[in-house]
Amino acid sequence: MPGSPSEPHEPSEPYEPSEPYESAAPYEPSEPYDLAVIGAGPAGLAGAVTACELGLSVAVLDAAPQTGGQYFRHPAPGLGAARPQALHHDWSEFTALRGRFEASGVTHLPHHHVWTVRPPDGDGIWTVHALTGPDAHGGTPARVRARTILLATGAYERQLPFPGWTLPGVIGAGGAQAMLKSGLVLPGRRIVVAGSGPLLLAVASSLAAAGARVPAVVEASGYLGYARRPYALAAGPHKLLEAAVHGSALLRHRTPLRTRSAVTEAHGTDRVEAVTVSRLDRAWRPVPGTGRRIACDALAVGHGLVPQTELATGLGCATRRTPDGTHALALDALQESSVPGLWAAGETGGTGGWDLARTEGELAGIAVAARLRGLPALTRSRRARALARRRDRLRAFADVMAAAHAPGPGWTAWLPDDTDVCRCEEVTAGSIRGAAGALGARDARTVKLLTRAGMGWCQGRMCGAAVACLAAEGGRGGGRGDGAGGGAEGGTAQGTVPPSAERRPLAVPVPLGALADLPEESGRPGPPTDGPTADG
Amino acid sequence: MARDRNPADLVGADPGPPFEITFDGSAVTALPGQSVAAALWGAGILAWRTTRNGGRPRGAFCGIGQCYDCLATVNGEPNRRACLVPARPGDTVTTQEGHGHAGLAV
Numbered sequence: 001m002p003g004s005p006s007e008p009h010e011p012s013e014p015y016e017p018s019e020p021y022e023s024a025a026p027y028e029p030s031e032p033y034d035l036a037v038i039g040a041g042p043a044g045l046a047g048a049v050t051a052c053e054l055g056l057s058v059a060v061l062d063a064a065p066q067t068g069g070q071y072f073r074h075p076a077p078g079l080g081a082a083r084p085q086a087l088h089h090d091w092s093e094f095t096a097l098r099g100r101f102e103a104s105g106v107t108h109l110p111h112h113h114v115w116t117v118r119p120p121d122g123d124g125i126w127t128v129h130a131l132t133g134p135d136a137h138g139g140t141p142a143r144v145r146a147r148t149i150l151l152a153t154g155a156y157e158r159q160l161p162f163p164g165w166t167l168p169g170v171i172g173a174g175g176a177q178a179m180l181k182s183g184l185v186l187p188g189r190r191i192v193v194a195g196s197g198p199l200l201l202a203v204a205s206s207l208a209a210a211g212a213r214v215p216a217v218v219e220a221s222g223y224l225g226y227a228r229r230p231y232a233l234a235a236g237p238h239k240l241l242e243a244a245v246h247g248s249a250l251l252r253h254r255t256p257l258r259t260r261s262a263v264t265e266a267h268g269t270d271r272v273e274a275v276t277v278s279r280l281d282r283a284w285r286p287v288p289g290t291g292r293r294i295a296c297d298a299l300a301v302g303h304g305l306v307p308q309t310e311l312a313t314g315l316g317c318a319t320r321r322t323p324d325g326t327h328a329l330a331l332d333a334l335q336e337s338s339v340p341g342l343w344a345a346g347e348t349g350g351t352g353g354w355d356l357a358r359t360e361g362e363l364a365g366i367a368v369a370a371r372l373r374g375l376p377a378l379t380r381s382r383r384a385r386a387l388a389r390r391r392d393r394l395r396a397f398a399d400v401m402a403a404a405h406a407p408g409p410g411w412t413a414w415l416p417d418d419t420d421v422c423r424c425e426e427v428t429a430g431s432i433r434g435a436a437g438a439l440g441a442r443d444a445r446t447v448k449l450l451t452r453a454g455m456g457w458c459q460g461r462m463c464g465a466a467v468a469c470l471a472a473e474g475g476r477g478g479g480r481g482d483g484a485g486g487g488a489e490g491g492t493a494q495g496t497v498p499p500s501a502e503r504r505p506l507a508v509p510v511p512l513g514a515l516a517d518l519p520e521e522s523g524r525p526g527p528p529t530d531g532p533t534a535d536g
Numbered sequence: 537m538a539r540d541r542n543p544a545d546l547v548g549a550d551p552g553p554p555f556e557i558t559f560d561g562s563a564v565t566a567l568p569g570q571s572v573a574a575a576l577w578g579a580g581i582l583a584w585r586t587t588r589n590g591g592r593p594r595g596a597f598c599g600i601g602q603c604y605d606c607l608a609t610v611n612g613e614p615n616r617r618a619c620l621v622p623a624r625p626g627d628t629v630t631t632q633e634g635h636g637h638a639g640l641a642v
């Protein structure tokens with residue numbers, strides 16, 4: 001913003017890709033590595049490239065076959081996409097980063113699903129345990145040893161259940177985007193996009209550009225929250241630009257955006273055939289009598305993103321509460337977690353988009369190199385300071401966005417007792433309310449022990465936010481979406497979803513044989529102790 | 537005109553030769569590089585699992601390997617995440633009924 005006086009609000013300079021760092025040491029990929037990076041999205045790639053160019057030996061593990069993470073997910077080579085950029089802004093920035101990554105000599109370990117990270121045991125060496133293969137099924141266990149860890153595992157989508165959300169054709173909004181970007185497929189021809197957060201606009205634009213008709217984008221918040229924070233807004237012009245581009249794409253495809261509304265029911269027997277969209281009050285309670293049916297053959301739905309932190313929380317890393325009620329890793333000014341030797345970047349430290357992710361990744365790469373090479377001056381370089389300022393500005397903007405889209409406490413009023421909340425174990429809202437009411441469970445973990453909600457394959461990723469809300473309400477609520485009896489007032493603080501317990505002993509399900517291979521160490525988190533050995 | 541748009545045209549895709557897999561005995565055309573779930577979506581199939589308690593149909597939900605709702609039986613092996621497993625010529629995919637945890641700790 002021209003003329004803005006103080007430094008924190010100066011116009012954000014465009015991101016200048018760093019010159020490749022000049023390597024001081026000859027690069028020798030060898031075990032143990034100086035740095036193991038988990039996740040090859042924008043954060044992990046930037047961190048790995050930077051650390052490697054600064055002379056460290058680096059390995060990057062990712063479950064996916066290709067680099068890029070969620071944002072730069074792209075078709076496999078077999079699909080022969082000549083214009084992958086049609087589904088991405090900033091594609092050329094990704095190909096530049098990928099080019100440097102491939103030239104750097106970083107060891108790329110695709111199809112490596114990391115399930116636990118073990119702290120150094122006196123020798124200063126961390127051990128990363130992974131299962132290999134496209135879906136980790138029957139894959140051989142692998143372990144990678146390294147002096148430091150950069151956790152860049154991104155996020156997953158938050159879901160707030162409603163009647164009919166388990167019907168085929170109802171899919172995650174980010175999931176629809178991911179299936180389109182990687183497999184060039186759509187779940188239907190007429191797709192309603194609903195939930196909350198800026199991702200919805202991106203998803204709706206992509207689906208429409210790919211030929212789907214999008215009869216409505218349904219956003220539970222308003223966009224007023226942004227307007228109240230002009231300084232932070234000025235810090236994120238790129239984001240705004242992106243929103244404007246998405247907005248115009250929506251206009252071009254004549255897609256109406258309905259704010260302060262939600263899909264309160266999906267209809268159909270064996271697949272979705274229509275949705276009911278209701279107006280919401282300020283607390284996100286559906287306003288009685290406002291329901292309107294929209295015919296569709298698919299619904300893409302999601303309520304923001306949840307940082308994927310369990311590999312770190314299992315090690316005792318401190319977390320912070322984000323303005324939209326999730327838990328992210330608490331990080332210092334140079335991206336290091338509360339556990340020395342473990343850095344994090346990107347969505348693991350709070351969702352904020354790919355630009356923030358690569359900025360943090362590069363800063364973390366510099367910080368790790370400074371530590372291992374004993375060159376603290378690296379962290380005071382012009383580049384490091386510019387990255388830190390950029391990170392702070394983008395984080396501030398991300399916090400404004402998160403606050404603007406934080407779920408209101410009244411959303412559980414659209415969740416009747418007979419709706420399944422836990423998709424895996426088919427546990428209804430009524431059972432969870434029962435556990436929270438008569439049985440007194442007040443957190444997701446206790447509810448899980450009483451009802452099995454969150455005990456299935458996904459380990460509570462899909463139901464965790466909802467279970468935490470219902471538990472915090474203490475069994476009240478459960479009205480049939482009539483907006484009157486919501487009863488959500490007391491349970492949730494400041495109108496946000498209470499965080500679900502982001503603790504999973506294992507990040508991915510693991511064959512018992514692989515567990516048995518773990519060396520006995522003191523204080524290690526697994527094998528799981530709270531009963532989730534599913535067939536046990 | 538809008539009706540003709542599709543994802544492949546959008547990105548100028550020129551895939552390798554299509555091949556066949558089967559789903560519950562019927563032929564489904566897949567493209568090289570597609571996951572099993574993408575191939576099934578491409579054929580308009582959205583469900584390939586039934587739940588253990590309610591017997592309800594399910595398919596891909598999160599699209600990125602995290603929800604495990606897309607579990608399918610592929611070439612006789614249950615519990616494969618269809619959104620992650622690449623389709624291969626001749627694959628036989630069958631609806632997975634209920635689910636067994638197959639010796640996994642979750």
Ligand SMILES: Cc1cc2nc3c(=O)[nH]c(=O)nc-3n(C[C@H](O)[C@H](O)[C@H](O)COP(=O)(O)OP(=O)(O)OC[C@H]3O[C@@H](n4cnc5c(N)ncnc54)[C@H](O)[C@@H]3O)c2cc1C
Pocket residue numbers: 038039040041042043044061062063064068069070071072112113114115152153154155156157173174175177178199202203305308345346347348352353354355357507508598600
């Ligand atoms: C489903 C989905 C779709 C999204 N689509 C968009 C979009 O279209 N536009 C947009 O602006 N933003 C999108 N986002 C937001 C996106 O997360 C960020 O913009 C950006 O990609 C964040 O970068 P990152 O490096 O922090 O994490 P990511 O890009 O998410 O990268 C994390 C990487 O870590 C890997 N990983 C995670 N856990 C493990 C493990 N245990 N073992 C091994 N590897 C692991 C993943 O495979 C992934 O490649 C999406 C998010 C999700 C969840």
Ligand code: FES
Pocket residue numbers: 595596597598599600601602603604605606607617618619620
């Ligand atoms: S769709 Fe969620 S795991 Fe495959």
